[in-house]
Amino acid sequence: MDVTDIAEKGAEDVYRTFNVLMRRKPKENNFKAILESIRDLMNEYCIVPDWLHNIFLGYGNPSAAQWTNMPDLLETVDFKDTFLDADHLKESFPDYQVCFVNADSTENLNLRPPFRIRLPRTLKGNTHALPGNKKLTIDSMNDDDMEDAGGEKEKLIVEAYIPPDPGPYPQDQPKQNSVRFTPTQIGAILSGIQPGLTMVVGPPGTGKTDTAVQILNVLYHNCPSQRTLIITHSNQALNDLFEKIMQRDVPARYLLRLGQGEQELATDLDFSRQGRVNAMLVRRLELLNEVERLARSLQLPEDVGYTCETAGYFWLLHVYSRWEQFLAACEDNKDKPTFVQDRFPFKEFFSNTPQPVLTEAGRWLCTAETLHTDWRSSSVTPSLKNMAFQKYSHMDQSLFTRFVRLGIPYIELNAQGRARPSIAKLYNWRYRDLGDLPYVKEGAIFHKANAGFSYEYQLVDVPDYHGRGETAPSPWFYQNEGEAEYVVSVYIYMRLLGYPANKISILTTYNGQKLLIRDVINRRCVPYDFIGPPSKVTTVDKFQGQQNDFILLSLVRTRFVGHLRDVRRLVVAMSRARLGLYVFCRRSLFEQCYELQPTFQLLLQRPDHLALNLNEISSYIERPVEDIGQPYLVSGVEEMGHIARLMNYQFEQYHSSNMSAPANGAVDDTLHESKSEEAQEMDGIESGQNGDLPLQSQRNGERDAKLVQMMKMTGERCSASSSLYTGGEDNWGRFFRFYLKDAILEGGNPFEKAHGVPMYKHISLNQESVKNFNKAMDNLSSYILSKVLDTYSGFRGLNSLVDVGGGSGVAINMIISKYPSISAINFDLPHVIKEAPPRPGVKHVGGDMFSGIPSAEAIMMKDVLHNWSDEHCIKILKNCHDALPKGGREAKDRERVQGPRRQNIKETN
Numbered sequence: 001m002d003v004t005d006i007a008e009k010g011a012e013d014v015y016r017t018f019n020v021l022m023r024r025k026p027k028e029n030n031f032k033a034i035l036e037s038i039r040d041l042m043n044e045y046c047i048v049p050d051w052l053h054n055i056f057l058g059y060g061n062p063s064a065a066q067w068t069n070m071p072d073l074l075e076t077v078d079f080k081d082t083f084l085d086a087d088h089l090k091e092s093f094p095d096y097q098v099c100f101v102n103a104d105s106t107e108n109l110n111l112r113p114p115f116r117i118r119l120p121r122t123l124k125g126n127t128h129a130l131p132g133n134k135k136l137t138i139d140s141m142n143d144d145d146m147e148d149a150g151g152e153k154e155k156l157i158v159e160a161y162i163p164p165d166p167g168p169y170p171q172d173q174p175k176q177n178s179v180r181f182t183p184t185q186i187g188a189i190l191s192g193i194q195p196g197l198t199m200v201v202g203p204p205g206t207g208k209t210d211t212a213v214q215i216l217n218v219l220y221h222n223c224p225s226q227r228t229l230i231i232t233h234s235n236q237a238l239n240d241l242f243e244k245i246m247q248r249d250v251p252a253r254y255l256l257r258l259g260q261g262e263q264e265l266a267t268d269l270d271f272s273r274q275g276r277v278n279a280m281l282v283r284r285l286e287l288l289n290e291v292e293r294l295a296r297s298l299q300l301p302e303d304v305g306y307t308c309e310t311a312g313y314f315w316l317l318h319v320y321s322r323w324e325q326f327l328a329a330c331e332d333n334k335d336k337p338t339f340v341q342d343r344f345p346f347k348e349f350f351s352n353t354p355q356p357v358l359t360e361a362g363r364w365l366c367t368a369e370t371l372h373t374d375w376r377s378s379s380v381t382p383s384l385k386n387m388a389f390q391k392y393s394h395m396d397q398s399l400f401t402r403f404v405r406l407g408i409p410y411i412e413l414n415a416q417g418r419a420r421p422s423i424a425k426l427y428n429w430r431y432r433d434l435g436d437l438p439y440v441k442e443g444a445i446f447h448k449a450n451a452g453f454s455y456e457y458q459l460v461d462v463p464d465y466h467g468r469g470e471t472a473p474s475p476w477f478y479q480n481e482g483e484a485e486y487v488v489s490v491y492i493y494m495r496l497l498g499y500p501a502n503k504i505s506i507l508t509t510y511n512g513q514k515l516l517i518r519d520v521i522n523r524r525c526v527p528y529d530f531i532g533p534p535s536k537v538t539t540v541d542k543f544q545g546q547q548n549d550f551i552l553l554s555l556v557r558t559r560f561v562g563h564l565r566d567v568r569r570l571v572v573a574m575s576r577a578r579l580g581l582y583v584f585c586r587r588s589l590f591e592q593c594y595e596l597q598p599t600f601q602l603l604l605q606r607p608d609h610l611a612l613n614l615n616e617i618s619s620y621i622e623r624p625v626e627d628i629g630q631p632y633l634v635s636g637v638e639e640m641g642h643i644a645r646l647m648n649y650q651f652e653q654y655h656s657s658n659m660s661a662p663a664n665g666a667v668d669d670t671l672h673e674s675k676s677e678e679a680q681e682m683d684g685i686e687s688g689q690n691g692d693l694p695l696q697s698q699r700n701g702e703r704d705a706k707l708v709q710m711m712k713m714t715g716e717r718c719s720a721s722s723s724l725y726t727g728g729e730d731n732w733g734r735f736f737r738f739y740l741k742d743a744i745l746e747g748g749n750p751f752e753k754a755h756g757v758p759m760y761k762h763i764s765l766n767q768e769s770v771k772n773f774n775k776a777m778d779n780l781s782s783y784i785l786s787k788v789l790d791t792y793s794g795f796r797g798l799n800s801l802v803d804v805g806g807g808s809g810v811a812i813n814m815i816i817s818k819y820p821s822i823s824a825i826n827f828d829l830p831h832v833i834k835e836a837p838p839r840p841g842v843k844h845v846g847g848d849m850f851s852g853i854p855s856a857e858a859i860m861m862k863d864v865l866h867n868w869s870d871e872h873c874i875k876i877l878k879n880c881h882d883a884l885p886k887g888g889r890e891a892k893d894r895e896r897v898q899g900p901r902r903q904n905i906k907e908t909n
Contacts, residue, residue, distance in 0.1 A: 002347035013094060045858055055408060062407040067194035068123050074194055078116045080221050081177040082189060082214055082748045086111035089158060092186040096120075096156035108160050118157040130781035166352040174249045176212065176215055182437070185211045188411040193218045199403060203431040204575030205418025205547070213244055220250065233260060237545045242271070262705060284308065294319070297348040318485040322346075418445050418547055418623070419578050423457050426574040426581070429598045449623040450550070450580045452497045454611035458579065459603035461487055461587040465637050469558030469586065477512035478562075483554040483584045484513065488520045490552055490582065492644040495531045496651055503549040504534045506578065509564055513556045514539055530651065540573045551577035555585035561593045582610070610640065627850035753779065759867070764831045769909070774808050774835060781811040781862065795819050800856040804849050804880065805864045808836040812860070816841045825854050849876055853883040 022038075051070065054060035060344055067073055083089040090098050100108045102865045113224035114449040131190075166172045182191065185207055191198045192215035216228065232238040242257055246269075259270040270278065291314060292305035303423040304314035322345040397405075404410060428434040440446050450456055463469075464483025472478050487506055506521075510512050518537050525531045535548060553573055555564060564570055574581065581604060589607050591600050611631035616623075623629055634640050752758060763769045795801070795815055800823040803812040809826035816824045823843075826836065830846035838844075845854055850872070853859065859880045865873045 002334065055197065055406070058402075058406055065197035067191050067196040067198065067785065072195055073123075074119075074222060075121075076118050077118055077190065077193060078114065078218070078222055078246060079189075080114045080218055081174075082181065082186070082218060083113050083115055084177070084180055085113065086160075087487070088180060089113075089115060092181070092183045093156055094183065097152060097153040097154050098158055100158050100160055103159060103161065103459075105765075107322070111160055112440050114161065114163055116159040116161060118159070121156055122154065132430075133467065151709075166348060170373065175247075176218070179210050179214070179785065180205070181207075181211070181214065182415055182699065183412055183414075184411065185214075188413070191411060193222060197408065198401075199400060199408060200413065201404070201410050202432050203428065204412035204571070205416035205424070206413035206434075207415075207417060208413065209241070209244070209415070212241075216245075217248065234542070235543070237544065240269075240545060250323055253283065272310060281775075285659055287311075294349050296345070297346065298322075314430045346615055371453060383704055386814040393749055412572040415442070419575065421458055422625070423577055423579075423581055424601055425601050426457065426895055427571045430571050445579070447625055449621065449625045449627060449629070451499075451616045451619045451621045451623075452493065452613055453580065453612055454628040455606055457577070457603070459600070459608055460486065460582060460584045460610045461586065461608040462584050463586075463636065464556050470556055473512070478554045478556050479512040479516045480554065480558065481516065482637050483556060484520050484585050486550045486640055487517060487554050489637070489640040491533055491534055491642040492525060492648060493612075493640070494550065494619075495525075495560060496644070496647040500534050502535045504552065505536045505538075505543065505546075505548040506534055506552045506554070507540050507543055507573065507575070508554040508556060509536065509540050509562065509569070509573070510556050511553055517554065529649070531648075539567060543576055544572050547578060550580040551582070553581065553583045555583065557589065558586040558589060561589060561596075564590075565593060565595050567595050570599060585618055607631075609635065612643075615645075623752050659771060673846045724745050764829070770831060770835060774832065775864070777807045778810040781807070782814065784862070785811050785814045788819055789814065795822065795858075798822050798858050800858070801825070802854050802856040802859045802883070804828075804853055804861045804876075806862075807832060809839050811862060813839045813842055823856075825856060849879060851879075853879045855883045855885065857885065859883060 001035065006013055033336070041246070048056060052063045055062065056067050063069065083092065086100070100111055102108045102191055112455050123190065163174075166174060175640055188198065188200045188211050192212075198215075202211075221224070230241060232241065238257075238259070242255075245255060247250075249437055252269065252271075253276070256273065256276055257272055258273070262400070271277070288308070288311060290305075291311045292302045295302050295314065295318075298318060300314075300318060302311050302317075326343065326345050329343060330340060391907065412432070413429075414433050414435045415435045416428070417422075417439050420438065421436045422439060424436060424440075443491060462483050463482070465480075465485065470478055470480050491504060491506065495501060506517055507518065514537060521533050521537065536546075537815065540553075553576075556562075557564070564573070576613060579734050584605065587604070590596060591604060593600070611628065613623075613629040614632050615630060634643070757765075763773050791793075796819060796828040798819065799821070801812065801815065802810070802825045804827050806826040806828055807810055812824045812826050816822050820841065822841075825843050825845055826833070826839075827845050827847060827849070828836075833844045833846040847854075849864075859878075861876075865876065868876065
């Protein structure tokens with residue numbers, strides 16, 4: 001371009017002819033494909049609708065695109081299955097007098113859906129949606145007109161009609177909506193199916209997706225020739241919508257999924273372009289087979305099903321002609337009740353008709369004349385590196401946000417139906433008048449506590465782990481090993497309690513932490529078939545728009561708050577859980593963040609150490625959510641790891657002993673029956689899998705039933721033992737956590753280091769400890785002896801038997817129940833015998849096994865020698881030997897004594 005010519009000769013200034021100037025990096029412009037793509041986009045003929053043009057540019061009346069101002073609005077709308085019954089319809093239009101009529105305008109007394117609604121003519125051009133009035137609901141549609149009428153309600157004409165018969169086959173039956181939409185949601189549906197712009201704003205869990213689905217359903221039935229383009233912010237969100245579309249009454253031939261996320265759809269069907277072509281060809285063959293079957297039933301040649309053309313001729317010549325003759329014959333034989341049944345020409349073809357089965361669903365479709373958007377006002381915004389674009393060009397806002405800021409009317413949903421009301425309080429402060437639907441207020445599952453946890457939500461303070469908090473192996477790649485270990489340990493704890501894996505999701509705010517948690521899971525969970533991976537391990541941003549029953553959230557940062565300072569991201573994180581939310585973070589950092597105060601003030605009203613109920617060993621409990629039970633505060637990452645490993649070990653031991661074999665498959669039958677109604681109810685809550693972890697997590701449901709049954713079977717046995725380790729300040733867990741290491745390094749007894757006295761002396765000082773210890777030993781005895789008596793016959797022929805350290809006598813009582821001729825003595829310390837209940841055929845004797853043991857033909861010990869030193873064991877065995885008569889049987893202990901200790905005892909004997 002010659003600048004001189006422009007200045008001196010008045011040549012055309014090329015730059016003045018440009019509307020948009022785009023400059024790209026030179027190295028990227030070298031590719032011909034890119035340049036051709038840019039050229040094609042520039043030359044494409046694309047027109048923005050007139051009703052959207054000014055609004056898109058930010059000019060004119062913001063309500064100009066509202067449906068009531070559109071010239072071609074639908075005056076009669078078929079709402080299909082939107083309303084569940086007539087009362088639902090009346091509740092949805094409280095300011096109108098609803099009149100039910102037939103097609104001929106006579107009063108209709110058969111008030112059954114579906115319904116067609118004739119909208120009042122006064123709605124057209126109504127100016128109720130001015131810039132200052134952003135909230136739009138059905139309730140406010142015609143307030144001015146109603147006031148002018150002196151309070152008299154305007155009539156809303158509703159026609160109840162009988163839908164066409166879909167046919168006798170179950171696969172042809174339309175699915176029905178089961179959601180009882182609120183009046184606000186009905187207002188959104190009415191606006192969404194009309195031409196123009198509809199914007200729906202809603203906090204998490206308020207039913208935006210269900211509302212959008214119903215809009216598409218009604219659109220399909222009212223405007224079946226129009227097409228819909230669905231655009232979402234992510235592949236995952238699009239897949240969620242698409243999977244719901246597939247569950248509706250939309251023929252698969254109308255569905256096409258574009259983009260890279262098509263492979264992640266949870267379906268065996270292929271909805272790509274090539275997949276749809278293949279599906280159409282398969283469908284063609286299926287229909288031609290039906291044509292051949294119809295020809296056979298009419299005793300005609302089957303070659304009519306060779307092509308679609310021959311099938312068309314067959315329909316015209318043979319099917320349609322027979323149908324016309326049949327209708328004419330019916331008209332002439334109205335007085336014969338059985339004529340239709342006897343003379344129906346296609347009776348043989350429909351001989352394979354099964355009994356009708358009705359299922360529920362709807363249909364999706366949208367029109368090019370309608371723009372419908374769903375939006376969460378506190379959703380995560382685009383992340384921009386360029387601050388100029390963010391601050392001056394406002395490119396950090398979505399198109400929806402821009403429309404709202406321009407004052408365009410929108411519909412705000414104001415009742416959530418996802419989470420417990422208590423969990424919803426963590427984020428409902430961010431919204432205007434966000435309430436709870438009756439479902440979450442009255443549903444039984446929302447009133448039950450989470451098994452094993454004292455609270456349904458809690459902040460867990462995670463200090464430095466091995467001297468480190470957050471780390472960054474590479475820039476912006478944040479990790480926190482302590483939080484990762486803590487979260488995975490809690491997940492293992494939940495799995496061993498019987499929580500289904502597909503009901504648990506682990507979220508974090510950074511990709512680095514996501515990968516670290518997956519590494520820990522692959523190492524500690526995946527190798528164990530009864531644990532496996534959770535449903536998802538992903539970031540908060542990727543999980544937006546999804547939910548799960550239980551969320552374990554890791555906030556990672558320990559130096560700076562980071563991008564969680566954006567309240568919208570916090571709201572997304574807090575609103576993913578339905579029943580349980582556990583946040584792992586550095587309290588001292590996040591409690592100081594001003595932007596996060598409303599949420600963290602609620603979280604910090606509870607202890608910042610994880611509160612567990614260790615006496616609950618099943619995921620099915622009846623404890624109300626307000627009852628915190630007997631909380632045990634976990635000291636930190638290490639102790640939570642110990643608890644998880646101990647439970648894992650106990651479960652493995654129980655699993656191995658029970659899977660080995662009762663005859664005739666009794667255990668297998670028990671495990672099969674463990675898929676109880678409770679488990680089915682728990683599994684009935686929504687869930688999904690997005691491929692973040694191996695597909696093995698999809699098989700966790702089968703393991704869950706087995707796990708739940710096993711934990712139930714061991715419930716009573718474990719509760720007493722757990723109380724010894726966790727009950728009160730004087731629990732046994734102290735010497736495991738704080739003194740075991742010293743005892744190994746320095747020598748001595750860890751229990752005596754912790755409590756100052758020997759174990760049995762310590763137990764005798766506390767009556768509650770005596771009861772718990774005896775009950776724990778009784779449960780262990782009943783479990784072991786039941787197996788021993790099935791396989792061991794050494795008690796046969798005995799005349800007398802002493803059980804040394806027999807506690808309350810459970811073991812010896814089981815023995816004499818099978819061998820009643822034995823004279824049985826239960827021998828233990830006096831304070832133990834004092835609590836032993838009377839047992840027929842068992843004599844309780846108090847004493848000290850180091851002083852002497854009652855004489856008998858055989859002496860039995862179980863779980864005794866392992867508690868004592870070599871010297872003590874030798875003393876006990878000598879006393880047993882002295883108590884045996886000549887020819888008596890030697891004392892036995894069920895535990896093996898190995899190494900030097902075994903040699904010492906053997907030499908003594």
